[in-house]
Amino acid sequence: MxxxxxxxxxxxxxxxxxxxxxxxxxxxxxxxxxxxxxxxxxxxxxxxxxxxxxxxxxxxxxxxxxxxxxxxLVERAAHVAGSTRQLVDRLFGGRAAPLVAHLAENHALSDDDIAELEALVRELRK
Structure with missing residues (x-):
């Protein structure tokens, strides 16, 4: 609950x-x-x-x-995970890629954000 x-x-x-x-x-x-x-x-x-x-x-x-x-009674990480999932499901059909594309199209990603995303993708591919 x-x-x-x-x-x-x-x-x-x-x-x-x-x-x-x-x-x-x-x-x-x-x-x-x-x-x-x-x-x-x-x-x-x-x-x-x-x-x-x-x-x-x-x-x-x-x-x-x-x-x-x-x-x-709820850890912060659990709240963030649940809220993020709800946002992605509600606004982006449950897919993260359209969320990232939206942020990129609206210039909401800094160079540091892009570098972190690139590193994350490299790590996920391993």
Whole structure:
């Protein structure tokens, strides 16, 4: 269930998950302190996001006295893999080549990106 829920993490919820992937377990206050101040989120907003993520089954908590400590149930790599697969399936018919072609056609690949892709293709051919 956690893998399917991971694909439904919103952009705002992802900000909370990134904090927890970097350092967990954390209290809601710890998370709020680590969220980018440019978001302008109150402690209540962070608690709302934590509640949503708990309901989706991607977070767990444990009681520590009068406070809750939150930790991810989904690894970042698993979330990235699921989200990437969903994007490729939805927009590119499940094929990676059209995604790369789209990025190339729109000048979204740097010289470093191209070199990394070439190295990856060489490695895959071995």
């Amino acid at each position: 956690a893998e399917q829920a991971s694909e439904r993490i919103s952009e705002a919820e992802l900000a909370v998950m990134e904090v927890l992937w970097a350092d967990a377990p954390l209290t809601a206050m710890d998370v709020a302190e680590r969220i980018d101040p440019a978001r302008g989120w109150s402690d209540r907003t962070v608690k709302t996001m934590l509640g949503r993520l708990l309901a989706k089954g991607v977070l767990a908590f444990e009681e520590d006295g009068r406070r809750y400590l939150y930790r991810p």
